[in-house]
Every structure is written in C-alpha cells, then in structure tokens.
Amino acid sequence: MSRRTTEFCDGISRRSVVKAGLTGLMGLSLPDILRLKAHAAERGHSKQDTAIIFLELAGGPTQHETYDPKPNAPSDYRGPLSPINTAVPGVQFSEFMEAQARVLDKMAIIRSIHHDSGSHSTSSHLTQTGYYLRDRQNRENEMPSIGCITSRVRGSNAEGIPAYVSLPRDMRYGRAAWLGKGFNPFITARDADAKNFEVPNLTLLRGLTAERMRDRQSLLKGFDATREIIDNKGVGDAIDQYTKEAFEMVAGDAARKAFDLSQEDQNTRERYGMTAFGQNILLARRLVEHGVTVASVRVTGPSWDDHRDLVKRMREKGVPYDRAFAALVEDLHERGLDKKVMVVAMGEFGRTPKFNKNAGRDHWGRVMSVALAGGGIKTGQVIGASDDKGGTPADAPYRPENVLAMLYRHLGIDPAATFPDHSGRPRYILERRDLITELI
Template sequence: MLRVLGHSSAACDGMSRRDLLRAGSLAALLPGVVSSSVAVARRTNETPAATKKNPRAKAVILLDLFGGPSHIDTFDMKPDAPPEIRGEFKSIPTVLPGVRVCEHLPLLARRLDQMAVVRSVSHKYNSHNPYGVMTGFDGGHDQTDYFARPTNHPSVPSVCQFFGVGRGHDLPGYVMLPAAPGYTQGLRRAGPYGGYLGPRFDPVSSTADAHASESITESKDFYSHTIIPLGEPRLPKIDGGMTLDALNTRRSLVQQLDAKAAQLDAHHATRRDAAFDLLLSPKAKTAFDLSHEPHKLRDRYGNDLFGQSVLLARRLVEAGVTFVTIHTEARPNGHWDTHENNFNMLKGLLLPFLDRALSALIDDLRERGLLDSTLVVVTGDMGRTPRVNGKAGRDHWPQCGFCLFAGGGTKPGVVHGTTDKIAAFPADHPVSAGDLVSTVYELVGVDPESMVPDHTNRPQHISHGGKPIRGILR
C-alpha cells in the first residue's frame, strides 16, 4: 500500500491525493513519465531487425529556429528585387565564389565552405510547433496537431531509438534543450516526442532557469530586439534541495504508481528509470556542468540562454548522447516569429546569436575531431513572406525556407536549390520536410524507407514519402 506521512485525502483508487501530488511533482518535469500509464500496451522490448545501414553520423545536433526564420534576410537574399521585397539588409560575399549571405552573418560567411545550404525547403504546415521539423510530416493542422498527443507521428530521434540507434546507458540517447517547446506558455507543443511509438521514446528534457536582460512590462516586448534571454539549461530541478536518498524514495513512490498502471503500459517503467538515472548519474551532472568550459569559449558561443544551450549540446555529444535538439523559444522574444520589427530583431538579436553560436559549434566540433561524426542541422518552422508588411515585419511562409547541414557525412561547400526572383517558391530541387528527415535517417544508419506501427498498428512511413537529398551527401 502507498503511504506518505501527512494528512491525506484518498483518491478513488485508494491512493491519497498527497501521494499522487508528491510523485507527480517530479513526473511533471519529465514529460511522459506518468502519462504513459494511459497508453495501450502493445509493444515489446525487441529492436526491429533489418533496418540499419552503415551510419556516417554517430550523433546529431538539431538547432530548431522556432518561429520561422526569414530566408530572404539570411541565406537567400534578393538584392535586385524591389525594396518592399529585398528589405533593409545588404549582402556580403562568402568563401564560396558567387554565393552571398546577409551582412549580419559575417562569421558564417567565412565558414560556408564547411556547410551545405538548402535554399528550397517547401512544405504545407503553417504552424508554430516543431511537428514538421521533428517528424517530417507536413499534413498537420492546428486544430488537432498543435499540442503533443499520443497519436502524433514520432520524432526522428524517437524513431531512431525505436530501431536501436541512440539508446543511452549512463546517459540518455535523446536530450532536448533548453526545455520542452511551449514551456514559456504553459503548453506542450507537438513534435519532439515518441507519439504513437510510446513515451518510452520521448526525450529527456532539461529545464530552463531563464530570465531576461531587461524587465518585461509590455506586450510589445514580444518583438523587442534589446531584451536578451539569459540563463542556462539545467538538469530537471528537484524542489526543496532534495537529497539523493529522498530522490530514491521518490523513485520508489513512482515505482508503486507504475505497478498500479503496469497492465496498461509495459514500457513506461523503462522511460521513468532513464529519467531518474539521468538525475542520479555523475556523468550526466558533469556533462551538464558548463562551469567546466573556459570563459573564453563560453563567450564565443554567447552568454545567453541559446548560446549556452548550443555549447551544452556539444558537451552532451562529446559525453555520448546521440541526439540533442535545441528549440529557440523563451519569454518574451526568444523566437524567430518576426511579424513586427523584423529587421531590428534580426540584426540586434537573432542573427548575432545564430552567427556566433553556429560558427563556434562548427569550429569546436572540428577542433575536437567530432565534426565528421556529428551531423549539425539548422532549420525552422517555415520561411517568411517575400513582401515586408506594414509593421516592418514578415509573415508566415511555409512555401519557401532554408536548412543548413554540416558534418556527419554531408558535402561541405554546397548550395542546393534555387528560388524565384522574390524567394517565394523553389525554382528547382524543392525539398520537403520528409526529405529533410529522410536525409537524417540516411546519415545515422536508419533506412529512410522503414515503416513503424502507429497507435492502431497500421504501418506508417517514417519519412512520410521523403527521400534523402543526394546532392548534399558525400
């Protein structure tokens, strides 16, 4: 029988309200730990066979530019277009002959020979969550797919773990930084989770002890270019300075809850143990401790929430984590959704972060001998409209966007795809969301043509019809 000291008020199943709250307070930090008890038990621990190919990437770092970065103001500028199309920025030359990028990306301009730039990303999913980015499925609708549901398609790292790629031992195989998408708004956005494969394949998420460089007083701060999201991603917090003994007691409490629900889901215990093991693992604590990094390197990445998240991603990969995702969302303006004040937000906040952190990551991985084995992917929800609106912003435009690849078996110094004169639509080599995830599957050694069972046991194509982008592969 469950028993926790203190006043109790019994729930209908005989467990006290206090018991549930104590167990649930930690579970809330680890998405899917307790919610898995309502899943349907239908899977085994066996890894499906005949799906693996020789991997070229041993690890993946995905930088999700949440909100939708403007392609026409970054990597696909149109200097000959009318002012209301081309915007305020000038282009600068890069190390690649004839290839130009935004003037506010000088560090990346000097490193473009180490990246593959895809300029022709095009899809149908006009929404602010990483569902399309993380799964390759672009047929979602906000009415049903905005929030994470157990019937969602699974994320790429979740599928890979299903096939046995990226399962951790003393570290998890899949970590999400700086926190779960939607955390600043009290919601759980769709995309990064195991979906119908089950919460066993959810990521372990850090928590973001974030704050802003200035006080936030007005709604206009959402489009401010002077407020910088600060802080560091950390291991999930344990409230009240809990000791390891107390944490292990709480583990026992959750195990009792699991036993009550075991007949519903055979796999949530595995997911739960991975989360607790992360909190108790000395290796995890060391990997998450950014104080081990020299101040000069931390400055190089940027002393803000997202710069430190990118640095932590490198530390985690170096420690043995296979998949690390970084979602650039923080209150109030940690986003790329530039409906207003587009040019000031880009030049004052967003582009300096991207230029600084991504160039630092590429240099750092190369210097440590990790770039060839680590795939770096940078993309976002969508692009932005070619025409500047009346609030000096650009609106949603999933018809055209960009994706950057580096390392991990990709071909450096390649620009794939072109767009029309105003960057509205691909002129050639259109790349779908499915093509992007298919490329990742190919590089990590999972057959992109593989199928997985959905919540009704029907087979679903993991790439949703997408094919690897052969033009950027070695």
C-alpha cells in the same frame, strides 16, 4: 535574451512546466526504453556512433534576412539589410549572418526547401516528423518526431545517458505520439546560461545509489513526497533490473557530467556567446560528445515569427544565433566530431517575399532556407535557388522530408521501416524519403 513564455501568432504558448522537478524524468519512462533497447539488441539491430543536433528556429525564419538575400529585387522585397560575402566565392548571406558567412566552407545551405502549409502547427509537425498535422488545432504529435524514432530504434551512444535531449524544452512537435511516452525527450527545463545552471531532473535524485535502489521498500520510502506522481506513471510498479538502470541514467555520474556545463572552459563558453542561444547550443555539443544521440535546441526568444519590426527582432536573435552556430561548426571540426555529428538549423517555413505594412514578413511555406553542417556531407555549397524575389524554388526543389531523410541516413536508420500506430496500421518512418543527392 528574454526567457519569458514564447507565443506565436496562433496564440499557442510554449511555456515549459516543471512539476516537482519530474517533468523530464517521468516523460522518459526509462524502464520502457531500456527494455526495448534490450529487445533490439536481441534482434541483432546494428548501432553506430553517430548523432545529430537539431536547431529548431521556431516561428519560421525569413530567408531574405538570413541565407538568401535578394539585393537586386525591388526595395519592398529585398528589405533594408545588406548582403555580405561568404567564404565561398559568389555566395552572399544577409548581414546578420556574418559569423556563419566566414565558415560556409564547412556548411551547406539549401535555398529551395518548400511545402504547402502556412500554419505553425501543421508546418512544425511536418518538419519534425515528416508528416503534415491533420488537425491543425492538435497540440500533440500525431506521428513521432525524429528524436523519438531515434530513441526507439538506436537508443543512446553511451550507458547512463539519455538518447534524446531537448533544450530547454521539447520542440513544438518533438514528442513520441503512439510510440509511447517512454520515447519523449529528456528536457533541461531551463536555459543553460542561467546562473548556477543545473538540470532539475538530475539534481532531484542526487544521492540515490544503486545500493539504495536494490531495496524496493527503501526506494519507495525515499520518494514518499512524490510517490503518487511516480505510481501514476507506472514507475512504482516497475522496480526491476531495468528500473534500476533507468534511475542510474538520471542519477549516476555519467549524466551529471554530461550536463555539467561548468566543465567547459570560459573561453569556449564566451566563444559561443554568454546568451541562452550560445549556452544551449554549447550544451548540445557537450551532450552529443558524451553519448546523447539526438539533441534538439529550441532557438527562440523572441521567436522567428516576425510579422512586424523584422529588422529589430532579427538583430535581437539573429546575431547571437549566428555566433553560436558558427562556433558550433568550428568546434565540431576542432574536436574531430564533424563526421560523427550532423547539425541542421530549420524552422517550419519561410516568410513572404514582400514586406508587409508592419515592416515584417508573414508565413510562407512555398520556399525556405535550411542550413546543415557536419555528418560527412559535402560542404562549401549552396543547393537549389529561389526566384529573383525569394518566393518560390527556381532550381533543385526539395522538401523538409528530404532533410529528415538525410538525418536518418546519418543515424543509420532506414526511413522505410514501419511501426504500428494506435490502430495497428503500419506507418513508415517517412513516406517521402528521397535523399538530397548534392550533399552525398
């Protein structure tokens, strides 16, 4: 599985840049997070021990070659792959989704998600924030993502643990916009299948203790090499109680243990697959088990932007993705986490119902399939349907915002809540917030 830079057809590189090991740490602005958490507690906001894992199928997966095969369609629509039966009678998946087919009784598939954009940027922003990107050339969030909203409202489920973690890098539009950089995700900066995997953001500060942090001068002296970077982020001027707790979060034992994938037994690791997909998804499970509230996994390499050689590219990524997702679903049930943790696997759009001249499928926002599991939803079902060629919803049409509304419901966050944007205008978390009733 390649770990090279992923590049979509719009030419935007998704390279993760780690500067002096500080990218994730400084992006957190943890003192701000802790202050706001304290303020929220003072206002009496409730907290519940729930979490989500968001599998970002970046690039836009094909519905036909995953969860919505069309075996009776003409050959240039159905494609060369075969349908297979699932654990639910009468429901079929495409052949590369074999492991998930066996556990569909513990999953739900929505085949009728749709929206109006074929742009990677606009569509990714929609599926991760609930709002279209107004300027499709904007590479920064215009609205905060679900992980950042959750970090702002809920915080983490355990002390010393970040609320929102992205593996191995943030989602395409997984950042905080006008909420402030203090709610951006903590990133691992590398795939969890790397030899001797460690998170630079944690190993950088190894050795720092609360005793050392009590002395401002000692702390700053210990950061001489990076003091300029830290001060530019406003951390050097915020050495107070919350800053001390912030450094404890990334330097203390709780975070290090949560990120220590070597604590998982080898059988479990192999069950997920010794691939970037498998180990990143396993680490996401480990993180939510240890108190992370939102873990996102960027499931790419190659991306799902399959304009050509779709079958070959699907074999490369579809098989390890399928294995890891199925392992996650079963693992959550075996550990008694299936009510606590909700999982969603969603790209930014589907693919054209007809194969193109390069043996691929192009961008198609008019219908897409989304997979969910856990969170106490009603499983063992397919919700909605696409037409006979897989081009438009034919039954129970839903939108990405409805999926996000279900995730917010699970997290105990009211999507009708508002926050002021840069201009002071109150903005709803979601403007479209109807639930997917079949899941409840």
